Amino acid sequence: MSAFFDAWHYDGKSAVRRKVEVQIIGPQFFLLETERRHGPFAFSDIEYVTHKDDADVYGLKEMDGWRLMLSGPVPTDLNAMLPARRNYGGWVDRLGFGKAAVAFTLVSAAAVAVVLLSPQWLAPLIPDSIDEKLGDALVGDFGGRFCSTPAGDAALKKLVASLDANPADLQVEVAKIDMINAVALPGGNVILFDGLVKQARSPDEVAGVLAHEIGHVREKHVMQALLRQMGLAVVLGGIDGNSGALVNNMLAMSYSRESEAEADAHSMKALGGANISPIGTASFFDRLSEMDGSAGSSKSETGITGYMSSHPLSRSRKEAFEKSIVKGKNYKPALTQAEWTELKTMCTQDRKAKSGFGFDFN
Amino acid sequence: MNDDVSQRHSAFRFHGSWQEFARIAFPNLLLTIVTLGIYRFWATTREREYLWSKTDFIDERLEWTGKGMELFIGFIMVFLLIGLPFIVIQLISQGLIFRGETIIAAVVTLMMFLLLFYLTGVAYFRALRYRLSRTYWRGIRGGSDDPGFQYGLAYMWKSVVGWLPIFLLVPWSMISLWNDRWNAMSFGPHRFSATAEWKPLMKRYLLFYLVPFLVFVGGIVFGISMAASGGAPNALGSTGIAIGAILAIIAVLSLYIVLPLAALAFYSKYFRLAVGGLRLQNLEFDFRARAPDWILFFLANMAIIVCTLGIGYIFMPYRNWKFFIDHMEAYGEINVDELTQSETVVAKHGEGLLDAFDVGAI
Numbered sequence: 001m002s003a004f005f006d007a008w009h010y011d012g013k014s015a016v017r018r019k020v021e022v023q024i025i026g027p028q029f030f031l032l033e034t035e036r037r038h039g040p041f042a043f044s045d046i047e048y049v050t051h052k053d054d055a056d057v058y059g060l061k062e063m064d065g066w067r068l069m070l071s072g073p074v075p076t077d078l079n080a081m082l083p084a085r086r087n088y089g090g091w092v093d094r095l096g097f098g099k100a101a102v103a104f105t106l107v108s109a110a111a112v113a114v115v116l117l118s119p120q121w122l123a124p125l126i127p128d129s130i131d132e133k134l135g136d137a138l139v140g141d142f143g144g145r146f147c148s149t150p151a152g153d154a155a156l157k158k159l160v161a162s163l164d165a166n167p168a169d170l171q172v173e174v175a176k177i178d179m180i181n182a183v184a185l186p187g188g189n190v191i192l193f194d195g196l197v198k199q200a201r202s203p204d205e206v207a208g209v210l211a212h213e214i215g216h217v218r219e220k221h222v223m224q225a226l227l228r229q230m231g232l233a234v235v236l237g238g239i240d241g242n243s244g245a246l247v248n249n250m251l252a253m254s255y256s257r258e259s260e261a262e263a264d265a266h267s268m269k270a271l272g273g274a275n276i277s278p279i280g281t282a283s284f285f286d287r288l289s290e291m292d293g294s295a296g297s298s299k300s301e302t303g304i305t306g307y308m309s310s311h312p313l314s315r316s317r318k319e320a321f322e323k324s325i326v327k328g329k330n331y332k333p334a335l336t337q338a339e340w341t342e343l344k345t346m347c348t349q350d351r352k353a354k355s356g357f358g359f360d361f362n
Numbered sequence: 363m364n365d366d367v368s369q370r371h372s373a374f375r376f377h378g379s380w381q382e383f384a385r386i387a388f389p390n391l392l393l394t395i396v397t398l399g400i401y402r403f404w405a406t407t408r409e410r411e412y413l414w415s416k417t418d419f420i421d422e423r424l425e426w427t428g429k430g431m432e433l434f435i436g437f438i439m440v441f442l443l444i445g446l447p448f449i450v451i452q453l454i455s456q457g458l459i460f461r462g463e464t465i466i467a468a469v470v471t472l473m474m475f476l477l478l479f480y481l482t483g484v485a486y487f488r489a490l491r492y493r494l495s496r497t498y499w500r501g502i503r504g505g506s507d508d509p510g511f512q513y514g515l516a517y518m519w520k521s522v523v524g525w526l527p528i529f530l531l532v533p534w535s536m537i538s539l540w541n542d543r544w545n546a547m548s549f550g551p552h553r554f555s556a557t558a559e560w561k562p563l564m565k566r567y568l569l570f571y572l573v574p575f576l577v578f579v580g581g582i583v584f585g586i587s588m589a590a591s592g593g594a595p596n597a598l599g600s601t602g603i604a605i606g607a608i609l610a611i612i613a614v615l616s617l618y619i620v621l622p623l624a625a626l627a628f629y630s631k632y633f634r635l636a637v638g639g640l641r642l643q644n645l646e647f648d649f650r651a652r653a654p655d656w657i658l659f660f661l662a663n664m665a666i667i668v669c670t671l672g673i674g675y676i677f678m679p680y681r682n683w684k685f686f687i688d689h690m691e692a693y694g695e696i697n698v699d700e701l702t703q704s705e706t707v708v709a710k711h712g713e714g715l716l717d718a719f720d721v722g723a724i
């Protein structure tokens with residue numbers, strides 16, 4: 001910091017540096033060179049630009065490149081007329097660093113909370129027509145992979161009707177894909193993969209999985225997840241690439257676990273209402289987790305990872321189904337033996353349906 | 363009034379210190395975290411303000427007048443105009459794959475890729491234009507009236523021509539694009555002229571290009587000569603295998619060490635040639651860093667990042683700028699009377715595109 005007050009000026013029209021004196025006249029000022037006078041300029045048009053070594057640099061509104069550089073002890077009458085120095089920029093300077101940091105933290109937390117919680121009440125507000133269009137766009141005829149035989153369709157229809165009160169707005173199909181998986185998609189679409197149906201040892205097992213997926217549809221989980229992903233993409237868009245995606249995935253995972261529990265609860269209720277024993281579903285989960293434990297590379301085992309990745313199989317899930325058994329209740333099989341055989345062999349019988357994905361799914 | 367640049371020690375000098383930079387970088391880091399990354403646009407601005415204000419060109423400091431808000435608006439624009447449509451198209455193409463329409467999905471994805479390729483070129487151009495238009499020296503700034511849309515096309519075809527003959531013309535495309543970019547830029551009333559040549563770059567490029575082959579061939583020759591000198595085949599045995607293993611390790615290590623070194627050697631030559639071909643009116647530029655300087659610089663950067671467990675990353679803008687300015691040189695003279703204000707238009711948004719694609723400075 002030099003001991004003497006110095007003022008330099010660039011007029012923004014040429015690069016010539018001018019040593020000036022500041023002459024204050026009320027709300028205006030002139031810049032005096034030895035032979036020239038610049039101005040008048042209004043103090044209200046002065047903006048703080050930057051700090052350069054020992055000088056504060058001021059600019060003038062609407063005057064590109066106009067600069068007044070002041071170094072040394074600025075006279076108090078001039079200092080009083082100049083705008084405040086900028087350090088962090090607008091809000092942070094006005095609040096102070098500490099307060100601003102706390103305020104930003106609160107706002108960020110609130111924004112994340114809104115994005116995480118609002119889908120639960122926003123999803124039911126999305127009109128069914130949008131939901132259906134989205135489902136149609138995504139599923140269509142699934143590339144001709146849906147299996148259909150008159151008897152198989154009838155069996156599936158019976159199963160759905162026993163598990164849901166409004167089966168008309170559900171589109172449940174079996175797809176000719178050799179993977180143990182089942183998915184719920186927008187527009188009431190539920191797709192059971194043939195690999196899952198073939199692997200099941202009783203119709204009760206399929207009923208439990210199907211009721212679980214119907215649970216996702218009825219609780220609007222798909223639309224919720226979609227909204228949540230979009231909201232997080234917006235809120236976390238500011239964080240660059242990898243860390244944002246990581247946070248996003250972690251949050252999505254924890255929420256999907258909650259959705260899974262809800263879908264399971266829906267499934268148990270539906271099974272109870274249809275007088276179907278939940279023991280089948282429990283043993284199905286049991287078998288899946290055992291197959292997962294013996295991680296190999298045979299074809300059926302790679303198929304499991306599909307269901308496992310979207311449906312983490314925990315001991316507690318299996319136990320929940322076991323506990324929902326009501327002792328002494330007169331359970332009956334979900335389908336008759338003949339119906340079950342028809343459903344299980346539907347994709348083998350239907351030769352028109354295309355098989356597999358036609359590309360590497362993973 | 364003339365300033366003879368060549369009389370001085372160096373036209374560019376940097377006066378900053380990392381301790382001062384730390385007082386900017388650490389609060390920036392904190393604010394960036396608590397705002398979920400949104401503050402980083404203002405953080406970048408504050409860092410540039412500091413670095414520019416500590417940089418002398420001849421007898422006056424540089425000035426950075428960019429605003430955080432500009433960068434933020436640029437980012438939002440990219441998000442709305444490119445990010446969101448991209449997400450939607452990805453969803454659609456996933457749906458198409460799901461339905462088995464793989465060819466249409468591939469076409470859609472290819473179109474999206476081409477568009478991104480084009481926009482990357484435009485982004486490089488506009489980032490340079492933005493930086494020049496926000497850099498002031500003695501109240502005068504740079505800029506360009508070219509929006510860079512043509513450059514985007516040149517970027518596409520020149521890159522492809524560079525890759526087509528098994529990547530042998532990459533040096534040509536790099537130099538040619540550098541010249542295209544800078545020939546469209548100006549400072550004050552003067553247009554830059556960029557006439558760098560690409561042929562002198564080929565020797566270094568071939569060195570880099572041939573390293574993998576040389577290591578491979580060298581390894582084989584060495585192995586054969588070792589085996590030959592080992593005499594009778596039964597004398598080889600376990601020692602022969604051990605030597606073979608050591609050779610393989612050396613080959614892999616040299617690939618990982620020699621290849622980056624060769625790349626740095628190439629880049630140092632590229633940057634020296636590119637800057638060396640730059641002129642502004644009577645000013646000529648030079649970049650004096652040679653391959654060993656670059657190698658030391660990058661080794662030091664890596665050491666800093668590793669030793670500070672990654673936190674040293676926040677000092678990289680400082681290190682990069684210091685390295686850049688310390689090795690920049692200018693010769694010739696400037697007539698400050700003739701250096702009048704730039705009449706190029708100033709875009710109201712920052713380098714959002716480049717920011718979104720996460721490509722480095724300069």
Ligand SMILES: [Zn+2]
Pocket residue numbers: 212213216259260263310311
């Ligand atoms: Zn589920």
